[in-house]
């Protein structure tokens with residue numbers, strides 16, 4: 001199931017970004033799709049590997065195991081790919097415009113902003129945004145959908161309740177869509193409970209203290225890497241009743257964004273894709289349940 005969910009997730013993100021699908025049916029340019037898939041599998045392979053030079057700085061001199069060289073090669077390849085998409089949109093501006101009946105993509109919007117605010121929307125910045133969204137928004141949603149499905153299959157009573165909700169709100173004569181999903185509160189409780197027990201980013205993203213500070217009574221010097229253990233917070237018995245049990249009901253009638261559920265982080269650097277992720281995961285699950 002992971003590979004199908006992954007293809008779905010990449011297609012959603014790439015259609016938003018560039019209007020293209022690179023997996024399954026309706027792939028327009030097979031060669032380009034192949035290039036994209038290769039880059040993606042390499043990005044996930046390299047980002048998951050550890051670099052001995054990070055632990056023993058002397059090894060950085062010789063780039064032991066060649067991780068850095070590989071990353072640089074990959075950076076060049078992904079940069080060229082993203083630049084290709086931008087150039088294509090720039091050249092086809094006419095045919096991509098809404099006036100011609102095509103939905104505007106994220107690249108179209110950013111190229112329009114480039115005209116009015118060139119310093120904020122240089123090609124470099126647009127490429128950075130595209131690649132960040134591709135990396136941050138795909139595997140996280142896939143892992144969450146997969147974990148939720150696994151938890152549902154291991155808790156048939158919850159699955160049954162979810163199916164009753166889908167049948168009641170959406171019915172069996174039409175497929176669930178975005179507006180239908182928004183009326184499925186129990187489904188959202190299931191997703192929250194799944195992200196509590198199995199957060200896709202258990203340590204969130206590494207942060208760095210911009211000044212000397214005190215966290216939980218510990219002195220933290222400026223420029224220290226700080227990791228937030230969301231996994232532990234989500235299972236803290238002081239905060240959650242029966243913390244290791246899968247009980248979506250605990251979120252019923254609660255604002256999950258209030259404070260202690262933090263799979264998307266908190267504050268200014270929290271995940272900007274949280275709403276999109278909830279909808280994407282919810283729609284995929286509701287469709288599977290249907």
Ligand code: HEM
Pocket residue numbers: 013132133136137138140141144199200201204205206263264265266268269270271272273274276277278281
């Ligand atoms: C279930 C799915 C997702 C989870 C669990 C998730 C989780 C996270 C977490 C924990 C962070 C770091 C927050 C921090 O620094 O404390 C983050 C950052 C980010 N996420 Fe997500 N994310 C998901 C889906 C998405 C989607 C669908 C997108 C975009 C399409 C996205 C875009 C981003 C971006 C751009 C950042 C970096 C924000 C920044 O550094 O200011 N994420 N996400």
